[in-house]
Amino acid sequence: MTLRSNFDRRGFLRTTGAAALGTLAAPSILRAQDGPIVIGHLTPRTGFLGPLGEYAVMAADLAAEEINAAGGIDGRELQLIKEDSVNPQTASTKAERMIDRDKVAAIVGEISSASALTIAQTVERGKTLFLNTGANSDALRGADCKRHMFHVETQNAMYVNAEGQHLLQNGLVEGKKWYVLTADYAFGHDLLAGAKAFLERNGGSIAGEDLVPTDATDFSSFMLKIRAAEPDLVALNLAGTQITSFFKQYGEFGLDFPVGGFGFDTAMAWAAGAQNFRGTWPCVWNHQIDTERSQAFTKAFTDKYGKPPENQAWGDYMAIQILAQAIRETKGTDAAAIIEYFEGPDAKFDMMKTREGYFNPENHQLLQEIYAITAVPASDAENEWDIFTTSGPLPAPDQPLESLIADAVGGSCSFSG
Amino acid sequence: MTLFLFLSQLLNGLLDGFYYLLIAIGLSLIFSLGGIVNLAHGAFFAIGAYLAIALTPYTGFFGAVILVPLIVAGLGMIVERLLFTRFYRVDPLYSLLLTFGLAMIIEQALRWSFGAAPLAYNMPELLRGQVFMGDFIYSRYRIFLIAVAILAVAALWLLLNRTAFGRIVRAGIQNPDILGAMGISLRPYLSAVAGIAIGLAGLAGVLMAPIVPVHPAMGAEVLTAAFVVVVIGGLGSFWGVVLAAILVGLVKGFVIGIDLPSWSLAAIYLLMFLVLLLRPRGLMGERILRFE
Numbered sequence: 001m002t003l004r005s006n007f008d009r010r011g012f013l014r015t016t017g018a019a020a021l022g023t024l025a026a027p028s029i030l031r032a033q034d035g036p037i038v039i040g041h042l043t044p045r046t047g048f049l050g051p052l053g054e055y056a057v058m059a060a061d062l063a064a065e066e067i068n069a070a071g072g073i074d075g076r077e078l079q080l081i082k083e084d085s086v087n088p089q090t091a092s093t094k095a096e097r098m099i100d101r102d103k104v105a106a107i108v109g110e111i112s113s114a115s116a117l118t119i120a121q122t123v124e125r126g127k128t129l130f131l132n133t134g135a136n137s138d139a140l141r142g143a144d145c146k147r148h149m150f151h152v153e154t155q156n157a158m159y160v161n162a163e164g165q166h167l168l169q170n171g172l173v174e175g176k177k178w179y180v181l182t183a184d185y186a187f188g189h190d191l192l193a194g195a196k197a198f199l200e201r202n203g204g205s206i207a208g209e210d211l212v213p214t215d216a217t218d219f220s221s222f223m224l225k226i227r228a229a230e231p232d233l234v235a236l237n238l239a240g241t242q243i244t245s246f247f248k249q250y251g252e253f254g255l256d257f258p259v260g261g262f263g264f265d266t267a268m269a270w271a272a273g274a275q276n277f278r279g280t281w282p283c284v285w286n287h288q289i290d291t292e293r294s295q296a297f298t299k300a301f302t303d304k305y306g307k308p309p310e311n312q313a314w315g316d317y318m319a320i321q322i323l324a325q326a327i328r329e330t331k332g333t334d335a336a337a338i339i340e341y342f343e344g345p346d347a348k349f350d351m352m353k354t355r356e357g358y359f360n361p362e363n364h365q366l367l368q369e370i371y372a373i374t375a376v377p378a379s380d381a382e383n384e385w386d387i388f389t390t391s392g393p394l395p396a397p398d399q400p401l402e403s404l405i406a407d408a409v410g411g412s413c414s415f416s417g
Numbered sequence: 418m419t420l421f422l423f424l425s426q427l428l429n430g431l432l433d434g435f436y437y438l439l440i441a442i443g444l445s446l447i448f449s450l451g452g453i454v455n456l457a458h459g460a461f462f463a464i465g466a467y468l469a470i471a472l473t474p475y476t477g478f479f480g481a482v483i484l485v486p487l488i489v490a491g492l493g494m495i496v497e498r499l500l501f502t503r504f505y506r507v508d509p510l511y512s513l514l515l516t517f518g519l520a521m522i523i524e525q526a527l528r529w530s531f532g533a534a535p536l537a538y539n540m541p542e543l544l545r546g547q548v549f550m551g552d553f554i555y556s557r558y559r560i561f562l563i564a565v566a567i568l569a570v571a572a573l574w575l576l577l578n579r580t581a582f583g584r585i586v587r588a589g590i591q592n593p594d595i596l597g598a599m600g601i602s603l604r605p606y607l608s609a610v611a612g613i614a615i616g617l618a619g620l621a622g623v624l625m626a627p628i629v630p631v632h633p634a635m636g637a638e639v640l641t642a643a644f645v646v647v648v649i650g651g652l653g654s655f656w657g658v659v660l661a662a663i664l665v666g667l668v669k670g671f672v673i674g675i676d677l678p679s680w681s682l683a684a685i686y687l688l689m690f691l692v693l694l695l696r697p698r699g700l701m702g703e704r705i706l707r708f709e
Contacts, residue, residue: 045533051632054533184679211679217629217638220429220559221673221681227554228422244535244630252628253556254546271630273537310534384537 036077037333039064039323040098041316042091042119043109043134045084048214048240052111052265052312056133057082058305059313060108063320066300073324074331085115092118099126105333106131108319111312113137113187120146129335131323133315136263137190141363142410148335150342150364152319156187157408159262159282160194162370162394166280167260168202172233177207179231181222181246183239183263184211191237191262193409201407207231212238217245223253236261240268247272266373266388267310274378274387281388282372285314285352288390289371293352308385314352322349322366354393355401363413367401369393423674425553430670431663432559435566438662439621440639441646442570442655443614449590449653450603450610451505456516457496458643459636460523461615465489465622466631467527470538478541482565482623489619490612497611505607520636527633540627562624569620573613574655586610590653591703645685649692651702660700664688 041060045053064078072078081102085091091110098104099122107123110116111134123130124146132140132151141155167173178199182188188211199206208229210222226234234257238246243264250259251272259279266286269277287298287308297317301309309317323338326347330337341347343361351357357368373388381387395403440462447455468488469481476484500519504512544558577583588596589603596603621639629635642665650661665685672684692700 046634050634051534054528213679213682215638215682217635218433220433220556221426221670221678223556224425224429224554225422228419228425241535241630241632245628248628248630249556252540252545252558267534271535271537271632273539275537275539307532 036079037073037327038079038081038102038104039320040095040102040104040107041080041082041109042085042094042098042107043316044086044111044115046086048242049111049134051267051271052134052240052310053084055267055310055313056109056111056316059301059309059315059317060320062301062304063317067320067324073327078320078324085110085112085119088112088115088118091115092122095119095122095130096126099123099128104128105327106323106335106338108323109133109316110135112185113140113190114185116140116149117144117186120144120149123148127335129323129338131319133319134312135187137187138194138408138410139186139190140410141365141405142408142413144410145363145413145415147339147415150359150366152322152366153315154284154368154370155365155405155408155410156191156194156262157406157410158370158404159264160191160198161404161406162282162372163260163262163280164198164202165394166282166372167233170258172258172260173199174203176204176232177229178204178233178235179207179226179229179257180209180235180237182209182211182237183242184213185239187239187263188212188237190410194407195235195237195262197407197409212242214239214242216242219245219249220253222246223249223255226257227253227255231257233257234259237263239263240265241271243268244271247276247278250278251276265311267312269373269375269388270310270385274376274381274384277387278375280372280374282370282394283311284368284370285311286371286373286388286390287385288373288388289353291352291354293350297352318349318351325349354397357401360402360405365405367405369395369401370404421552426674427667427670428553429555430666430668430673432555432563432666433669434662434664434666435563435570436621436625437639437642437646437665438570438659439566439617439624440643441650441662442573442658443617444643445647445650445652445654445658446610446614447501448647450586451501451607452509453501453504453512454509454516455614456513456640457519457523458516458615458618459638459640460520461489461493461618461636462622462625462639463527463631463633463636464492464523465619466538466626466635467531467536467622468619469623469626470536470631473538478627482620485623486616486620489622490616493615493619494608494612496615497608501607501611502604524633524636531633533633535630535632538626538631558627565620565624569617570659573617576613577655582606582609642685645689647699649689649699651696651699653703654699654701657699657701664700 043053043056064080067078083094106129108131113135116132116135130149134153136156138156182192264281326338326341330341342359348356348358351368353369355369357366359366372391375388444458465485468485472481544561546557547554548557593603646661646665650657668684668688669681672681
């Protein structure tokens with residue numbers, strides 16, 4: 001204790017602080033060249049999007065593991081710092097800490113459109129890249145777009161256009177009445193605007209609509225309203241566990257109006273079970289896609305975790321691979337150089353689908369094929385995962401990928417503002 | 418919106434109230450007797466749902482409805498013996514911290530063992546589909562659910578009001594010290610009450626598993642509504658909690674009935690606020706000396 005008496009707290013901090021700075025600051029130029037590359041992984045791991053976040057984390061771990069097993073990125077080890085983004089305020093605080101304290105090369109993740117917006121504002125100030133892997137709102141690609149934010153995840157317009165095509169072909173739009181249930185937050189509101197515009201363009205009408213709180217688990221009151229309205233289609237703009245609640249209770253009440261919708265994640269179909277899952281749904285990727293890389297990814301994921309990957313797993317796995325490719329191509333982690341690369345004509349990515357993907361330089365949306373999955377009757381399901389079949393890639397091979405983002409509703413994007 | 422649909426929503430809300438009741442009545446019992454605010458009550462609800470998934474392949478759904486509450490009640494008694502007993506005589510703040518921690522540990526344990534993604538759980542084909550009662554259409558499963566809930570609550574009322582066991586529990590709620598002076602030890606009763614209360618949460622878990630997503634945090638979702646019911650009903654009153662559950666259901670149904678579904682959650686908090694303003698002890702809360 002004598003040591004403590006003549007070496008007070010301030011003195012201790014001064015000395016060790018200076019020493020730490022000395023050791024840190026001097027080789028920092030060197031470190032930037034050959035130290036590990038640190039990526040911040042920030043996504044909701046609790047709450048109604050938490051189940052999807054868990055898949056995101058599992059896939060990010062798998063991607064990092066594979067990259068490091070193959071010798072890292074240009075010989076540098078890839079390190080992940082993983083955090084639960086919780087809500088928009090916490091997401092922004094944690095993003096700031098990742099940028100200022102952890103000096104991450106980029107932030108990858110997020111599912112909530114509301115949190116993605118606050119992260120985007122933070123990375124724009126911190127001049128750090130953000131690869132959004134799960135937030136779909138058109139506004140993030142429109143009025144709220146940011147130079148440092150890139151979207152690996154599809155945007156709402158792509159789902160509306162793909163699902164819309166399916167509904168048109170099945171005669172469920174023109175002259176038909178829809179009952180629309182919408183998740184009451186940024187993502188749902190945005191999707192509702194897109195779905196309504198689509199319905200209006202194609203001569204359908206609304207039989208009824210409700211905003212559903214994100215933490216709602218009891219849908220019985222909506223079931224009664226849907227039954228009273230007798231719609232031609234029940235259209236869902238729901239998110240996360242809401243989708244599971246809906247399916248379970250729709251089956252419970254024995255309703256049989258056709259169901260379709262624009263927001264979807266395969267984990268929610270699995271949680272509803274073969275008995276309750278029905279309809280045709282758009283999705284960015286699913287484990288049945290018959291390409292060599294999709295099947296390799298599905299196998300690696302299933303071997304590691306004992307269950308097939310969900311579309312959210314694909315998103316975070318893909319984003320880290322894309323980032324690794326950009327760091328290799330630009331020979332470093334400089335944000336400005338990577339943005340220039342992403343916006344340029346040479347940045348093409350293997351999306352595990354039939355066509356390569358590339359970023360739209362005007363709003364940083366990764367243009368890519370998407371798919372539609374259709375529920376199979378419960379008796380035909382071979383196991384608890386293959387309770388649907390997948391379509392081939394959309395749009396059709398003779399259509400440009402740009403056709404999927406036509407009629408987006410989120411305003412126009414300008415990176416100068 | 419037609420009058421008929423409005424009445425349907427009101428009735429649906431009323432029926433909704435019964436599943437809050439299964440959770441709320443146990444919360445109220447544990448607090449009234451032991452002075453413990455059991456924030457882990459929702460976590461036992463989640464354990465009930467997961468046990469249903471684990472046991473159904475062996476016992477069938479109806480077997481699970483009987484077995485799961487017994488197992489959860491057993492867990493509840495173990496938790497009471499190991500943990501709650503140390504907190505009966507101290508500031509409720511400590512038990513609040515204890516059960517808050519317990520809830521987090523259970524939730525994380527479920528996440529570790531079953532994963533965060535919701536699990537599928539099918540209901541028996543027998544109970545799927547709709548029934549008509551006059552013009553009113555309802556889910557067959559929910560009628561089963563409500564019947565079981567009413568049966569369980571009625572049995573609890575008989576136990577508390579028509580048996581020697583119940584007399585001692587009610588006396589213990591009012592004045593544990595005098596009960597002790599009369600040579601009656603409250604300890605075994607405290608264990609039994611914790612077992613019954615937590616077992617009811619387990620029962621609610623099995624019953625809800627076929628209709629809500631089964632995921633580790635599902636307990637936290639029901640706990641808040643159950644607390645509101647307890648606070649509105651008032652402590653120590655059996656009928657207060659029943660009345661509050663019905664009232665909360667009706668208010669929710671009414672708000673949805675007048676086409677404001679996004680207000681349905683806010684409305685029950687508003688109800689709680691009003692009740693507390695007018696009757697700080699809750700609707701039928703008894704004056705319990707220990708808590709004044």
